Amino acid sequence: MTITATVVTYNGLPWIERCLESLDGYETIVVDHGSTDGTLELIRERFPEATLIEQENLGLGAGFNRGMRAAPDADYYLLINSDAWVVADAVERLARFAAEHPRAAVVGPRLLNPDGSLQRSVRGFPTLWRLATEYLFLRKLAPRSRAFNAFYAGGFEHDQVREVDFLMAACLLVRREATEEVGLFDERYFMFSEEVDWCYRFRKAGWSVVFVPEAEVVHVGGASWKKEFDPMFREQVRGHLRFLAEHKGMKEAERARLLFLAGLRLRAWVFPSSRRATYRHAADWLSSGSVASLLQSGR
Numbered sequence: 001m002t003i004t005a006t007v008v009t010y011n012g013l014p015w016i017e018r019c020l021e022s023l024d025g026y027e028t029i030v031v032d033h034g035s036t037d038g039t040l041e042l043i044r045e046r047f048p049e050a051t052l053i054e055q056e057n058l059g060l061g062a063g064f065n066r067g068m069r070a071a072p073d074a075d076y077y078l079l080i081n082s083d084a085w086v087v088a089d090a091v092e093r094l095a096r097f098a099a100e101h102p103r104a105a106v107v108g109p110r111l112l113n114p115d116g117s118l119q120r121s122v123r124g125f126p127t128l129w130r131l132a133t134e135y136l137f138l139r140k141l142a143p144r145s146r147a148f149n150a151f152y153a154g155g156f157e158h159d160q161v162r163e164v165d166f167l168m169a170a171c172l173l174v175r176r177e178a179t180e181e182v183g184l185f186d187e188r189y190f191m192f193s194e195e196v197d198w199c200y201r202f203r204k205a206g207w208s209v210v211f212v213p214e215a216e217v218v219h220v221g222g223a224s225w226k227k228e229f230d231p232m233f234r235e236q237v238r239g240h241l242r243f244l245a246e247h248k249g250m251k252e253a254e255r256a257r258l259l260f261l262a263g264l265r266l267r268a269w270v271f272p273s274s275r276r277a278t279y280r281h282a283a284d285w286l287s288s289g290s291v292a293s294l295l296q297s298g299r
Helices: 016-022 039-046 060-069 090-100 128-135 146-152 176-182 194-204 233-247 250-270 273-286 291-296
Strands: 003-009 027-032 051-054 076-081 084-086 104-112 171-175 208-219
Touching: 003 016, 003 060, 003 090, 016 027, 016 039, 016 084, 027 039, 027 060, 039 051, 060 076, 060 194, 076 084, 076 090, 076 176, 090 104, 090 171, 090 208, 104 176, 104 194, 128 146, 128 250, 171 176, 176 194, 194 208, 194 233, 233 250, 233 273, 233 291, 250 273, 250 291
Parallel strands: 003 027, 003 076, 027 051, 104 208
Antiparallel strands: 076 171, 084 208, 104 171
């Protein structure tokens, strides 16, 4: 049983060093998307055994795909963000579970914030209602309710093995055999929702996606893209629209566009001024055309 780890980086300091240290002993491929902060120099100096691939930034899924294609003989791919690191023998625990459950395409660990608190990673597939509970704040009414918070697995304590819709892609162990049947990430998703689409395709093909809490990984979260004004937030909205258009139809995606537009106008009114520009930027984009045109437009 062979495992190859792939890390996608874009200005990954200061976390990339701890990430790669935690992967000691595993074949590791780093796909860099144009770092200018010293990430490349650190990898070459501190981790010469890692395979370093440099390419144009075509998105997170495209980066992971490049790494997986570079390891065609691996039994499993460990896909991990550059701002995440493995705790103890988490990889072995994931691999052992996968070996015992041959229809598990994706196995994911319990994610922790750097302070040791839980980072909720189990998710439900987007539907119009589930997206409404998020963008119109309805989940705040009953955050532990499955009815009002199924998108974030409300009520689930992340303390037991569970077959799930999808998992955050901060760290996933993926079975190569399953990718050969279903395919790799859809590279039309630049960032956000690429794992949603992938897990949906796995499950549709009869594979399972499983959360395994006895394996733990620390994840900083958004270290390379969060800003006071976050231009990447628009990609999160675009990802939702692409998923719905692809799997639920264009009419459902158009309904979602109107829902997002209302929700973001509301956020631009009630959130602190430091965050309003992000929501106004995304709302203006949503109002500029149909879903079909928005999905074709550049970033």
